Amino acid sequence: xxxxxxxxxxxxxxxxxxxxxxxxxxxxxxxxxxxxxxxxxxxxxxxxxxxxxxxxxxxxxxxxxxxxxxxxxxxxxxxxxxxxxxxxxxxxxxxxxxxxxxxxxxxxxxxxxxxxxxxxxxxxxxxxxxxxxxxxxxxxxxxxxxxxxxxxxxxxxxxxxxxxxxxxxxxxxxxxxxxxxxxxxxxxxxxxxxxxxxxxxxxxxxxxxxxxxxxxxxxxxxxxxxxxxxxxxxxxxxxxxxxxxxxxxxxxxxxxxxxxxxxxxxxxxxxxxxxxxxxxxxxxxxxxxxxxxxxxxxxxxxxxxxxxxxxxxxxxxxxxxxxxxxxxxxxxxxxxxxxxxxxxxxxx
Amino acid sequence: xxxxxxxxxxxxxxxxxxxxxxxxxxxxxxxxxxxxxxxxxxxxxxxxxxxxxxxxxxxxxxxxxxxxxxxxxxxxxxxxxxxxxxxxxxxxxxxxxxxxxxxxxxxxxxxxxxxxxxxxxxxxxxxxxxxxxxxxxxxxxxxxxxxxxxxxxxxxxxxxxxxxxxxxxxxxxxxxxxxxxxxxxxxxxxxxxxxxxxxxxxxxxxxxxxxxxxxxxxxxxxxxxxxxxxxxxxxxxxxxxxxxxxxxxxxxxxxxxxxxxxxx
Numbered sequence: 001x002x003x004x005x006x007x008x009x010x011x012x013x014x015x016x017x018x019x020x021x022x023x024x025x026x027x028x029x030x031x032x033x034x035x036x037x038x039x040x041x042x043x044x045x046x047x048x049x050x051x052x053x054x055x056x057x058x059x060x061x062x063x064x065x066x067x068x069x070x071x072x073x074x075x076x077x078x079x080x081x082x083x084x085x086x087x088x089x090x091x092x093x094x095x096x097x098x099x100x101x102x103x104x105x106x107x108x109x110x111x112x113x114x115x116x117x118x119x120x121x122x123x124x125x126x127x128x129x130x131x132x133x134x135x136x137x138x139x140x141x142x143x144x145x146x147x148x149x150x151x152x153x154x155x156x157x158x159x160x161x162x163x164x165x166x167x168x169x170x171x172x173x174x175x176x177x178x179x180x181x182x183x184x185x186x187x188x189x190x191x192x193x194x195x196x197x198x199x200x201x202x203x204x205x206x207x208x209x210x211x212x213x214x215x216x217x218x219x220x221x222x223x224x225x226x227x228x229x230x231x232x233x234x235x236x237x238x239x240x241x242x243x244x245x246x247x248x249x250x251x252x253x254x255x256x257x258x259x260x261x262x263x264x265x266x267x268x269x270x271x272x273x274x275x276x277x278x279x280x281x282x283x284x285x286x287x288x289x290x291x292x293x294x295x296x297x298x299x300x301x302x303x304x305x306x307x308x309x310x311x312x313x314x315x316x317x318x319x320x321x322x323x324x325x326x327x328x329x330x331x332x333x334x335x336x337x338x339x340x341x342x343x344x345x346x347x348x
Numbered sequence: 349x350x351x352x353x354x355x356x357x358x359x360x361x362x363x364x365x366x367x368x369x370x371x372x373x374x375x376x377x378x379x380x381x382x383x384x385x386x387x388x389x390x391x392x393x394x395x396x397x398x399x400x401x402x403x404x405x406x407x408x409x410x411x412x413x414x415x416x417x418x419x420x421x422x423x424x425x426x427x428x429x430x431x432x433x434x435x436x437x438x439x440x441x442x443x444x445x446x447x448x449x450x451x452x453x454x455x456x457x458x459x460x461x462x463x464x465x466x467x468x469x470x471x472x473x474x475x476x477x478x479x480x481x482x483x484x485x486x487x488x489x490x491x492x493x494x495x496x497x498x499x500x501x502x503x504x505x506x507x508x509x510x511x512x513x514x515x516x517x518x519x520x521x522x523x524x525x526x527x528x529x530x531x532x533x534x535x536x537x538x539x540x541x542x543x544x545x546x547x548x549x550x551x552x553x554x555x556x557x558x559x560x561x562x563x564x565x566x567x568x569x570x571x572x573x574x575x576x577x578x579x580x581x582x583x584x585x586x587x588x589x590x591x592x593x594x595x596x597x598x599x600x601x602x603x604x605x606x607x608x609x610x611x612x
Contacts, residue, residue, distance in 0.1 A: 192608050247559040254555060258546040271605045272542055272556065278601050282563040282594050 003326050010323030017316050018168040024149055025050040026156030027117035030105055034122050037131055038092035043073070043121065045084040045107060048161065052078035055109040061086040062143050063103040063121055069095035071103070072141035090123055091137035099131065100124045106143055113149025117158060155310050159228055160296065166224045168316055172324040173217030174242075178284075180210030180328055181249070185277040188270035198340060200266040203273055204256065205336035211249045213328055218242060229294055236294045241283045248276045248283075399479050403487035411491075421459045421495075425503050428455065433510040441514040441576050448507055449569050452528065453561070455499050460492050460536035461553050464544035472610075481607040489537050489602070496529035520575035520584070527591045528568045534598045535561050541609045567591050 029046040045061070052059070061073035061084070073086035084107065094101055105120035125131045157164055184206035191199035221239070222232035233239065255272055259265035411418050428451050436443065475484060504513070504525075515521045536557055543552040567587050574584050581587075 241563075244559040244562045247555070251552075251555045251559065255542070255546065255552060258548055258552060260547070264545060267608060267611075268542055268545065271608050274605060275538070275542075275560070275601055278597055279560045279563075282590075282597070283559075 004330055007323050007326035007330060010319045011327060014168050014316060014320040014323055018165050018320065021312070021316075022153055023049055023162065023164070024151070024153045024156045025112040025115060026158070026161075027105060027107060027115050027120070028158065028161075030117060030120040033120070034124050035088075035090055036126050037090055037094065037123055040087070040089045043086045043088055043105075044079075045086065045105065045117075047082045047084065047107075047112075047115070048156065050084075050112055050115075051081050052084045053081055055111045057109075059084070059107065059109040061108075062106045062141065063088065064106055064143060065095060065101055065103050065138070069135060069138035070141045070143055071138065091134075092131075093134040093137065094123065094131045095133060095135035095138040097130050097133045099128055106146075108146050110147050112147075114146040115156075152312055154313050157296070163224050163227050164313075166220060167313065168320040170217060170220040170224060171317070172321045173213050173220060175321050176324045176328040177210045177213040177217060179325055180206045180213060180332060181277055181280065183332075184210060185274055188273040191266060191270045192274075195263070195267075197262075197266065197343070200270060201339050201343065202336050203270060204253075205339055206332050207249055207252060207273065209328055209332040209335055211246060211253075212331075213324075214242065214246050214249070218246065234294060238295055245280050245283050248279060252276055396480060396483055400483045400487055403479060403483055404490055407487055407491035408494075411495075417462070418495075421455065421499065422502055424458055425451065425455045425499055426506050429503060429506045429510060433507075439511040442573070442578055444507070444511060444514055445569060445573050445576055445578065448503065449528075449565060449572065451503050451507070452496075452500055452532070453565065455503065456496050456529075456532045456536055457553060457557065459495055459499060460533065461540050461543075461550060463488050463492060463537055464540050476610065481610045482603050484610070485537065485541070485602055485606040489533050489599070492533040492537050493529050496533050497526065500525045500529055514576050516577045517575040521572060523588065524568055524571040524575060527571075527588065527595070528564070531564045531568075531591060531595050531598065532561060534595060534602055535564070538598070538602045538606065538609075541606060564591065564594055567594075 026048050027045060028048050031044045031046075032041065035041055043061070043063075055078065059076045059078070061076055063071040063073075071088060071090065073088050076084065076086045078084055101123040102119045103121045103123065105117040106114060108114040154164060184203045187199045187203035187206065190196065191203060218239075221242075225234060225236075225239075226232045229236075252269065252272055256265055256269045259268060432447050432451065433439070436447070439447065504515075507513075536553075539553060539557045539560070540549075543549040543556060546552050567590055570579075571584060571587050571591075573579050574581050574587075
C-alpha cells in the first residue's frame with residue numbers, strides 16, 4: 001500500500017515541479033548573424049526569461065572563438081526586457097587563417113548569471129577568400145568573473161527551451177519499459193523451470209504494460225521531436241531501434257495467440273520472451289552507439305553535452321523515474337490479477 | 349524401429365538425452381528416408397560429436413534427396429534478382445548494397461523456414477529419443493549456414509551478372525557474408541523451431557525474426573558498404589566484433605532454450 005501512495009505523491013510532485021519551475025534565463029537569437037572582418041556593428045541579442053532593463057551594470061558581452069580568442073563589446077544597452085544591444089568592432093584579421101569564423105556569444109551580469117549561445121555570429125570574408133591571420137587583436141579581452149545564477153530553475157538549452165521538461169516524462173518511460181520487460185523475462189524463466197501457469201500470466205502482464213510504456217515513450221518522444229527536430233519522425237537511430245523493439249513484443253503477443261493448446265502456447269511464448277529480451281540488448285545498447293543520433297547527448301549535437309542535467313533537474317528526474325516505475329508496477333499487478341481471475345472464471 | 353526405440357528408452361527413461369553408456373549397437377534399418385539417409389551410421393549410443401556429424405550428414409542427404417526444394421530456393425534467388433533488376437534498371441553501388449542484403453534476407457527466411465516444418469511429428473519424436481537437442485539444433489544451424497553461403501554466393505553471382513559487381517574489398521565482403529550467413533542461420537533456425545508448431549508459421553516466421561535480425565542487418569549493410577568503398581572506416585573490426593557478439597548471444601540462447609521448444 002505504502003508504495004502506491006508514494007507513487008501518487010512522487011508523480012504529483014513531478015508534475016508540479018516539472019511543469020512549474022521556470023527555466024534559467026538564456027539567449028535565443030542574435031542579429032546580424034554574419035559580419036565582415038573589420039566591421040563595426042550593433043549586435044541585437046534576444047533573451048528568454050530575461051529582465052535586461054532590471055540588470056545592474058556592468059552587463060558584459062563577449063564573442064568567443066573556441067574559448068581562446070575573445071572580442072569584448074563596447075557599450076551595452078537594454079532595449080526592453082528581452083532585447084539587448086551590444087556594439088562590437090571586429091578586427092580586420094582573423095585569429096587563425098580562415099575565410100569564415102564561428103563565434104559563440106556570452107552575456108554575463110549579476111542578475112541573470114552567465115548566458116551562452118553557441119555559433120551566434122559568423123565572421124565571413126566578403127570575397128570568400130582566406131583572411132591573413134594575426135591574433136593579437138583577438139587576445140585583448142578575456143572571459144572572466146562570470147556570475148552563477150543560484151535560483152532553483154531548469155537548464156536553458158537552445159532549441160530545446162521549455163521542451164526540456166519532457167525529460168521527466170519521456171526518459172522514465174524507457175526505464176519503466178525496461179524494468180517491466182526484465183520482470184516479464186524473469187517470469188518466463190520461472191515458467192520454463194516450473195511450468196507454472198501463473199508465472200506465464202505474470203510474464204504476459206508485465207510485457208503488456210511494458211509495451212504500453214514503450215508506446216508512451218515513443219509518443220512523448222515524437223511530440224517533443226515535432227518541436228525540436230521539426231518533424232515527429234526523423235529516422236533517428238534510437239527511434240528506429242525502439243520501434244523495432246516494440247515490434248518484437250507485438251510479435252510476442254501474436255505468437256501467444258497462435259497456438260491451440262494453452263500449455264504449448266505458454267511454453268513457446270516464454271522461450272520467445274527470453275529470446276526477445278536478449279535481442280533487445282543489441283537493439284538498445286549496441287546499435288545506437290555505432291550510429292550517431294540526433295538525441296541530446298548523441299554525437300550529432302555536441303552542444304548538448306555540457307551540463308545537460310544540472311542538480312535541480314536531477315532533483316526532479318530521479319523521483320520521476322521512481323514514481324513512474326512504481327506506477328508501471330501497479331498497473332501491471334492490476335492487469336495480472338485481472339487475467340488470473342479471468343482464467344479462474346473460465347475454469348469454473 | 350521398436351527395438352531401437354526401446355533400447356534407448358530403457359537406457360535412461362524420462363530424460364531426453366539418450367544414455368550413451370548403454371552399449372547397445374543397432375544399425376538403423378528402418379524403412380523410409382531417414383534410415384537411408386543415415387545408412388551405415390549408429391545414431392543411437394554415439395558421442396555428441398559423432399551424433400552431430402551424423403545429423404549434419406542426414407540434413408545434407410535429405411536435402412539432396414529433395415533436390416527440387418533446393419532448386420526451388422535457388423530459383424527463388426534468381427527470380428528475385430531478376431525482378432529487382434527489372435524494377436530498378438540502373439543500380440548504383442549504394443542501392444546495390446541494400447538490395448543485395450534484402451535479397452539475402454528474404455531468400456534466407458524462405459530457405460530456413462522449412463527446416464522444422466518439413467519434419468512430421470513422428471519423426472520428431474524419433475529424433476527426440478535418439479539425440480541430444482543441442483546436437484540437433486547445431487546440425488541444423490550448420491547445415492543452414494552452408495545453405496545460406498550457397499544462396500549468398502549465387503545471389504552475388506547473378507546480381508553481379510545483371511547489375512555489375514561493385515565489390516572492391518573482396519576479403520572483407522567474404523567475411524561479411526560468412527558472418528551474415530552464420531547470424532541469419534542461427535536466428536532463423538531458432539525462430540523456425542519456435543514458429544513451426546503454430547497455426548500460421550510462415551507469417552509468424554517473418555514477424556518474429558525481422559526485428560530480431562535488424563541490428564545484425566544494419567551492421568552487415570555497414571560492413572558491406574565499407575567493402576564497396578562507399579564509406580571510409582578503418583575501425584571496421586569493431587563492427588565485426590559486434591556481429592560476433594550478437595552471434596554468440598544468439599547461439600548461447602539457442603542452446604539453452606531449444607530443448608524447451610523441442611519438448612512436446
